[in-house]
Amino acid sequence: MSKLKTFTRRTFLIGSTAVAGGVAFGAYMYKRDPQNPLAASMKEDEAALTPYVKIDGEGITLITPRTDLGQGAYSMQAMLIAEELDVELDQIKVDPGLPDPAYYNTALSDEGAPFRPTDDSFAAESARSFVDAIMKFLGLQITGGSTSVPDAYEKLRHAGAVARETLKMAASQKSGIPVDQLNTANGQVQLPDGSALSYIQLAPFAATIEPVKDVTLRAPSEWRLLGKQVLRHDIVAKSTGTLNYGIDLEIEGMVHAAIKTNPRQGGIMNSYDDSEAEKMRGVQKVVPLENGVAIIADNTWRAFKAAEAVTFDWGPAPYPAEMDDHWQTLSDSFTPDLQDARTRDDGEIDNVFAEGPPDFEAEYRAPYVAHQPLEPVSAIAKITDDRADIWTGTQIPGFVRTNVAKATGLTEEQVFVHVTYVGGSFGHRLEDEFVKQAVEIAKSVKGTPVKLTYSREEDFAHDYPRQIAMARAKGKVKDGKVDSFDLSIAMPSVIESQMGRQGFPVPGPDPAILAGAWEQPYAIPNYRTTGYRAPALAPISSWRSVGASSNGFFHDCALDELIHAAGADPLEERIRLMWHEPSRKVLEAVGEMSNWGSDLGQNRGRGVAFCLSFGTAVAEVIEVTNTQDGIKIDNVYVAAEVGKVIDPINFDNLVKGGVVWGLGHAMNCQITYSDGMAQQSNFHEHEGMRLYQCPNIEVRALENGAKVRGIGEPPVPPAAPALANAIFAATGKRLREMPFNKHIDFV
Known part of the structure; x- marks a missing residue:
């Protein structure tokens, strides 16, 4: 029998790449x-x-x-x-x-390949196979x-x-x-x-x-x-209450540590005075760090209090000190020399706008927001001459092992990373600076386990927040339909900032800059998305749904405004434009769930939003009431296409949690910088949705797609635009900037 039958696309691609690039692996090594x-x-x-x-x-x-x-x-x-x-x-x-x-x-290959998730062509699948091979060889x-x-x-x-x-x-x-x-x-x-x-x-x-x-x-x-x-x-x-999270863990003979580092992220420490801290009860040692100090004490509380007693002369922030300059940098980034990618350019959009002014034009803004998980970061490190043990909650245990080996001079085989349960992350645990700090502290007391715990304030001050972003949109309508849509987005590179801290260069465009915008399966005749890579500002990181968290808001709100300009029904026009059948079914399902088109009564409004992110199509309809005290969110309907549901109860919980997360941050949350420091220090200044504000949420899973998809992040991007669109339907007021509480009250 011919072997051609087993000569797969992946085999061909890996083998060809190995030959063409002179790489020391091929199909055999990949399959092994x-x-x-x-x-x-x-x-x-x-x-x-x-x-x-x-x-x-x-x-x-x-x-x-x-x-x-x-x-x-x-x-x-x-x-x-x-x-x-x-x-x-x-x-x-x-x-x-x-x-x-x-x-x-394996699945990271889908996001790493420069093809829409709805594209199952030979080229797209081959690219995914190649990225998958890279993931495997890098481990x-x-x-x-x-x-x-x-x-x-x-x-x-x-x-x-x-x-x-x-x-x-x-x-x-x-x-x-x-x-x-x-x-x-x-x-x-x-x-x-x-x-x-x-x-x-x-x-x-x-x-x-x-x-x-x-x-x-x-x-x-x-x-x-x-x-x-x-x-x-x-x-x-x-x-x-019997589950042990990382912050609960105790190792025999361990001591406790707290840190105080420059609140201007990446700024240096010029000098410090620890004379008062050294006298405090329980303090065992003060350990200088690269941009601050650590206190080793006999319990966490005493370490916290001693850290507060140290006085510092901090250096300036290596980014603009005030928020106005951050926004101005984004505004100045819509220039050809900062264009990162133009991933969609359908039709003749330049010719269309040359014929006359757009029917709609607007600018949108999304601020920095913190990860703010309930569990602050912590790590236990025990370092000896021939072994390092780390106990922590992390999403990147391989990177942690590599970085601990570098910091200690040990081999990776001598580093043991024990991953613990995590009390929330939302991307926060994709960073490991706190582990590196724990190792530095533990090296000063070799053989003794050291538990480093961040205070809530330190956690907020040294979080790497979601990217700040700005979008400019314009469009034209024709015969009561959407005809042309041009969306430009500017933001610093999340991947460059995050992977830069791991020492990895990031060549080529950053896919996060247009994620949640360019891959939307709408058949608009003239349709363009352009991403601009703004200069680095405050250091940033992946936040639940990454680029799509802000781009879903930009794209869908702009589309909703364009549909309104056309005089079309928001749901019906989205369905008409949708060429991707599984996504269209998601829109149809959420319309049925919400009884779209029915009369809600006076002072009420209904908004719809759709976003395809991480390959998962999600549509949401939100109903609100405009009360004399502000907006009340009544009901949320969510339909999602995931190919196959593994655990229906957990699926339902993840979707509802994503909606609450997305709505709370859209309503209330932002991180702002003054004198280079984050002004928000705890939950009271970065407030999510309150229990009394939580609406009824109804969820439906669809299983029509060919691939199994994830659901942890995709419910987040449609939440903000669905709410904004509902508020417009109830009040006639368009919200183009998050958080919405800068412009409207909620009850």
């Missing part, structure tokens, strides 16, 4: 399974059947390397493995494992980009199936019964006579045979766990 990181540490009675399944005398442990940030990632990963392994969730333990290239994130183990489910969906089911079939093979060899006469259930291999061999019994023998890799995954019609309402693995511990 990564080394099992569990194998080396296995004892006689233990088996590591895949990098994700470990069985010993105490039970079954499933390795779940995507960090649980409160989004249910550990349970989701465990469900995918357990479904094929034929175990119940109460029979297993979950462990994030140590970082390893074997746990690289990038990252939690983010709403990729945990897309990355794990087949990979972890396959791991569970390999373990299952290997255990069956072990049972067959042990019992002499052919494999095809054996079944599995409840962590056992069942024999024809009704007896059974437990996986724990079989583990030592299974560890000696070659894993069975030729497996078939079960069809959704056969699923026991996936797609069903199951109890999340962590829900009892969270409900009873």
Whole structure:
């Protein structure tokens, strides 16, 4: 038989790239399974059947390397493995494992390739394959980009199936019964006579045979766990307050540390006076850092108080000190020499505008906003001459290991990163500056574990917030329809700022600058999106939905204004323009859910918004009432297309949480700088949605798409524009700048 049948697009691409670029790998290296990181540490009675399944005398442990940030990632990963392994969730333990290239994130390739997620052409799929190869060879183990489910969906089911079939093979060899006469259930291999061999019994023998890799995954019609309402693995511990987060962790003999560093991010420390701090109760040591100091004390509170007692002479900020200059920099960035990318240029838009002035033109603004998770960042570091142990919540354990090795002079094999549960992140834990600081402090007291905990104020002051951004839009209508739409967006590069702190150059355009805008599947005859890379301002980082968090607001509000100028119905015109069938069904579903077109009554308004981000199509309708005291948000309807729902309860919670997150920040939140310092220091100055303001939220999942998609971030981008559009419908007032409370009151 010809081998051409197995010569896949990915094989061709990787092999061709290797030859053309002289790279020392090819299709064979790409296809080769990564080394099992569990194998080396296995004892006689233990088996590591895949990098994700470990069985010993105490039970079954499933390795779940995507960090649980409160989004249910550990349970989701465990469900995918357990479904094929034929175990119940109460029979297993979950462990994030140590970082390893074997746990690289496959799904990041979709965001890294310069093609719309709706494009499944040969070129698009080939580009994704190439990026996937890069991810594999670099071993990038990252939690983010709403990729945990897309990355794990087949990979972890396959791991569970390999373990299952290997255990069956072990049972067959042990019992002499052919494999095809054996079944599995409840962590056992069942024999024809009704007896059974437990996986724990079989583990030592299974560890000696070659894993069975030729497996078939079960069809959704056969699923026991996936797609069903199951109890999340962590829900009892969270409900009873017994779950240990990173900030709760204690190591025997540890001391506590707090820091005070220049509140002007990246500014230097000229001098300091720690004479008062040194006298304070419980203080053991003052450790100078690059741009501040750390206090080591016998408990966290005393370390906090001593840090406050240190006086400093701080250097200036390496960015504009006042907000007006930040906005002016963005305004000045809409120039050809700062153009980052023009990713969409359909029709003859220049000719259209040459014929006459636009029917609509506006400018939009989105401010810096903080990540503000409930759990401030913390890390425990223990450094000795031949080993470093780090306990922390992180989305980038591989980067942490590399950076700790650099800071200590140890090899990466001597660095052990123990990932903990995280009490919220929203992108905050994609940074590891606090881990580097913990290591520097621990080096001064070698052999003693040091727990560094940020105060809430330090966490706010040294957060790397969401990017500041500005957009300019204009458009024309024709015969009561949208005909031309030109959207320009300026922002500093998130990727350049974030990856720069990891020492990685970022060549080429930053995809975040136009994310959530350029890939919208509307068939507007003349349609252009242009991104401008503003000069670096305050350091920034990924924030829940990254560029789409502001671009969804820009794009959809501008489109809504253009539809209004055409005199068309906001929902019907979006549906008419939508060429992508799964996205159109999302709009139709949310219209049905909200009974779009019905009379809401006096002083009420209804707004719709749509955004395709991270490959996931989400539409939201919001209903509001204009009261004498301000705007009351009554109802939110959300429809989302994810291809396949793994956990319906968690899906519902993630969507609702994303809506509340998006609305709260659109209503109330901003970070502003004065004298180079963030003016907001805690939740009272950066206030999310209050419980009494929370509307009724109704969610519907659609499963029409060909690919499995994530849902952690996509509900956020449509929330702000749907609210703004609803407020316009109720009041006639257009909101073009967040936070909205600068222009309108909420009740």
